Amino acid sequence: xxxxxxxxxxxxxxxxxxxxxxxxxxxxxxxxxxxxxxxxxxxxxxxxxxxxxxxxxxxxxxxxxxxxxxxxxxxxxxxxxxxxxxxxxxxxxxxxxxxxxxxxxxxxxxxxxxxxxxxxxxxxxxxxxxxxxxxxxxxxxxxxxxxxxxxxxxxxxxxxxxxxxxxxxxxxxxxxxxxxxxxxxxxxxxxxxxxxxxxxxxxxxxxxxxxxxxxxxxxxxxxxxxxxxxxxxxxxxxxxxxxxxxxxxxxxxxxxxxxxxxxxxxxxxxxxxxxxxxxxxxxxxxxxxxxxxxxxxxxxxxxxxxxxxxxxxxxxxxxxxxxxxxxxxxxxxxxxxxxxxxxxxxxxxxxxxxxxxxxxxxxxxxxxxxxxxxxxxxxxxxxxxxxxxxxxxxxxxxxxxxxxxxxxxxxxxxxxxxxxxxxxxxxxxxxxxxxxxxxxxxxxxxxxxxxxxxxxxxxxxxxxxxxxxxxxxxxxxxxxxxxxxxxxxxxxxxxxxxxxxxxxxxxxxxxxxxxxxxxxxxxxx
Numbered sequence: 289x290x291x292x293x294x295x296x297x298x299x300x301x302x303x304x305x306x307x308x309x310x311x312x313x314x315x316x317x318x319x320x321x322x323x324x325x326x327x328x329x330x331x332x333x334x335x336x337x338x339x340x341x342x343x344x345x346x347x348x349x350x351x352x353x354x355x356x357x358x359x360x361x362x363x364x365x366x367x368x369x370x371x372x373x374x375x376x377x378x379x380x381x382x383x384x385x386x387x388x389x390x391x392x393x394x395x396x397x398x399x400x401x402x403x404x405x406x407x408x409x410x411x412x413x414x415x416x417x418x419x420x421x422x423x424x425x426x427x428x429x430x431x432x433x434x435x436x437x438x439x440x441x442x443x444x445x446x447x448x449x450x451x452x453x454x455x456x457x458x459x460x461x462x463x464x465x466x467x468x469x470x471x472x473x474x475x476x477x478x479x480x481x482x483x484x485x486x487x488x489x490x491x492x493x494x495x496x497x498x499x500x501x502x503x504x505x506x507x508x509x510x511x512x513x514x515x516x517x518x519x520x521x522x523x524x525x526x527x528x529x530x531x532x533x534x535x536x537x538x539x540x541x542x543x544x545x546x547x548x549x550x551x552x553x554x555x556x557x558x559x560x561x562x563x564x565x566x567x568x569x570x571x572x573x574x575x576x577x578x579x580x581x582x583x584x585x586x587x588x589x590x591x592x593x594x595x596x597x598x599x600x601x602x603x604x605x606x607x608x609x610x611x612x613x614x615x616x617x618x619x620x621x622x623x624x625x626x627x628x629x630x631x632x633x634x635x636x637x638x639x640x641x642x643x644x645x646x647x648x649x650x651x652x653x654x655x656x657x658x659x660x661x662x663x664x665x666x667x668x669x670x671x672x673x674x675x676x677x678x679x680x681x682x683x684x685x686x687x688x689x690x691x692x693x694x695x696x697x698x699x700x701x702x703x704x705x706x707x708x709x710x711x712x713x714x715x716x717x718x719x720x721x722x723x724x725x726x727x728x729x730x731x732x733x734x735x736x737x738x739x740x741x742x743x744x745x746x747x748x749x750x751x752x753x754x755x756x757x758x759x760x761x762x763x764x765x766x767x768x769x770x771x772x773x774x775x776x777x778x779x780x781x782x783x784x785x786x787x788x789x790x791x792x793x794x795x796x797x798x799x800x801x802x803x804x805x806x807x808x809x810x811x812x813x
Contacts, residue, residue, distance in 0.1 A: 308350040316391050318599035322381035323592040326374045327585055328551065331364045337350045340368050354471040367585040374585075381698070385592045389432065390743035392599045393522060393541070394533035395557035396564050399575055401586040405516040407557040407578045412438045412484070412512050412538050414574035415567060419510070420481025425474055427727060427758045428458040429484060430514060431760040431795060434767045438734045440760070444770075445473050445480070446727070449489075450635045455628055456676040458766060460487050462637040470507045480507065484653050486514040487531065490766075491681060492629055492645030492672065493638040494518075494528045500534030501561070510537035510563035518642065519547035519555070521685035523598045528640045537561045538571070546644055546685050549594035553587040579800045588593035597687065604687035608641050612684055616646060624653040624703055626680055651678040653703040654712035658789045660702060667705075668698035722782045728774030732808070737772030741793035741809040744798055750805035757796045757806045761786040762781075775805060 337344040345364045347355030350363060369375060375382040382400075390398040401407045409429075413436025416423060419678055423437065425791075429445040437444050446471035446643030449458045464536075466483065473480050483504040487495035498514060513536040531539045537551040539557040543549045558564055558571060598605070619625040628651035632638045650660045657675035664670040666678070666717065672680040702708060731754050732740075742756040755775050760767045761783060769779050786792040787802045798804045 303389035315385075316346075316388050317769075317776035318388060318392060318596060319390060321385070321596045322388070323374070323385035324589045327365050327367055327589050328370065328380035330367055330374060331361075341366055352629060359705050362586065365586055365589065369581075369583050370584075377684055382588070383671075385588075385595075387782045388599075389555060389591070389595045390557065391529045392595050393539070393555075393557050394559075395539070396560045397568060399556045399557040400583075400588050400591050401556060402552060402580060402584045403554075403578065404544075404552045405514075405540050405554040406430070406435075408516075408540040408542075408554055409433040409514065410436040410439065411556060411571060411574045411578045412540065412723065413437050413442060414577060415438075415538075415570035416484075416510070416512065418570040419563075419566065420479075422473065422478045422480050423482050423484060424469055424480035424509070425484040426461055426486050428486060428489075429488075430516070431758050433484060433514065434758050434760075434770050436735070438648070438738050438771060441733075441735050443478065443733060444730070445476075445478065445483075449486070450637045451724055452542040452631075454636070455678045456724055457489070457491050457628070457647075458724065459489045459491070459493040459501070459632075459635055459758050460637040461485055462621075463496055463499035465637070466500055466531070467507075470503065470509070473506070480509045482512060483507075483509050484512045484514065488515070488521075488528070488642050488645070490517060491633070491647045492517075492642035493632055494640035494642060495637055496639045497529075497534040497536055501537070503536075505562060510561065510567060511535065512538040512703045514540045515539050516554070517545055517645070519543045519545060520598060520605065520644065521642075523686065524602055524609065526606070526643060528608050528642065532557045532559045534563060535559065537563045541596055543591055546683065546686055547594045548590075548597055548687065550587050550590040550613070551592075553591050555591065591793045598645045601687050608684055608689055609686055611689040612643050612646055614773055615682075615696070618692070618696055619646075619648060622700070625699065626652060627651060644686060644777045646682040646684070647679050648682065648699070649679050650699075650703070651740040654710070654715060655703060655708055656711070656715060657791065659711050659746060660699070663702045663705075664698060667702065668694075670695060670698050678762040722778070722785045725768060725776060725778035725782045728769065728779065730770075731811070734771045734773075737770075737808055740811075742806050743809045744804045744806055747755045747780050747805060750807055751777045751780060753805070753807035755805065756808055757798070759783060759797055759802075759805075760795045762793050762795055772808075775807070780805075 342362050343351040417440040417731045423442045428449045447461050501511045513531040515531050518539045521528045526550040537559045537689050541555040544551050544553050616627050628647035628649050629641045661675035661680050672682045673683040747787045755769045758767050759769045783794050783802045
């Protein structure tokens with residue numbers, strides 16, 4: 289049998305992604321978009337496609353409707369991996385684009401991800417398992433990190449975030465609370481091999497990353513920062529700094545969220561800290577396990593262009609910030625609305641605010657945030673990112689200025705509508721939305737809870753049992769219970785209330801109403 293003339297993908301891709309910024313590298317210019325330009329050059333050659341993808345890069349035959357829907361140019365740019373002059377060859381354009389990204393965010397090395405920040409979280413969990421078995425995680429970590437903990441076999445312990453119980457919001461952790469949690473882990477004989485925190489929060493609160501890094505390093509652990517909601521940090525003086533420049537060892541960056549790349553594209557940044565030499569090969573190996581072997585050129589190209597836009601778009605970002613400030617002020621002047629970030633100074637973990645997140649308190653108007661979010665969609669075609677019982681959260685992409693006049697008019701129309709009268713009466717009758725529950729006790733390892741023999745039981749019988757599932761209320765997708773953890777009555781009530789709300793659902797639930805729970809069989813103490 290003749291040997292196939294196909295590049296050694298594993299070897300080649302490892303080479304092309306060795307994109308560390310070094311002192312002897314060619315001078316970089318953020319004006320460049322090497323990978324995107326290489327895709328365009330490939331298209332300009334008008335190649336004949338006898339390879340995947342099956343649409344062939346044109347609108348012929350069965351691809352006509354797809355081309356009508358997305359545009360033929362999109363099909364042309366949907367180039368597969370392993371093409372000379374794009375991601376193959378000596379110092380290919382992909383490598384240079386990765387180097388530019390690392391420089392832009394102040395990292396030692398950057399990986400482009402096409403499975404979202406969820407891929408970054410799972411990659412990070414797999415990598416830090418190479419440093420040890422125990423991880424100290426902020427309890428409000430995204431469910432994708434919990435999935436990574438489960439798959440990698442890490443043993444988690446937790447540091448609790450500060451919680452705004454009035455608005456139902458989890459924020460961050462302070463260096464002092466992190467130090468206490470790390471000391472407790474040491475005293476219990478399971479020192480943390482790594483620390484995982486979130487900054488910024490879903491609501492725009494920013495933690496003291498520099499202080500957290502110093503504490504983690506003093507305990508011999510690298511700091512992983514889930515900065516999924518802060519890909520635009522570091523690109524304007526009125527925004528917080530990039531976590532990689534503040535001492536974070538790994539930074540998850542969901543570039544599509546506010547950075548302008550296409551949905552599902554993200555980055556993972558390796559910092560310059562004392563753990564970089566140990567982490568880099570672990571990340572590289574974990575990356576090969578979590579990455580697709582058919583990486584999307586469209587998503588990668590959008591990352592290259594988004595990096596360029598952020599790095600060269602300070603003036604446009606400034607206009608976004610000023611418009612968001614003006615919108616905040618307009619809300620403050622109306623007694624029916626408030627700006628939740630105005631009370632961030634009540635929490636010792638919050639040191640800064642992302643001005644491109646506007647959390648709007650609507651409780652003074654007598655309606656819930658969940659009702660308001662649904663009303664905005666149904667009556668005004670306005671889509672807020674998420675809602676809590678008291679608030680709706682507006683997310684503004686860096687460099688974007690939405691029609692704030694239209695948004696404000698719609699908010700006013702909603703609270704003055706006949707529907708709002710009925711909503712206020714219903715709220716008076718129903719009482720308060722359940723508070724965020726305190727997690728139950730971790731009674732066994734997450735992997736044991738997930739892989740053990742299970743049974744489905746009614747919600748009333750699940751209290752006191754050990755969960756086999758990760759259950760996370762969406763939004764924001766933070767696990768309320770993880771495998772191996774005891775299910776509490778408060779957690780059951782909260783998850784069922786979220787499931788019954790107009791815009792909420794519970795990821796991992798056995799049924800939409802969360803009427804049953806999957807628990808470990810024979811788990812009773």
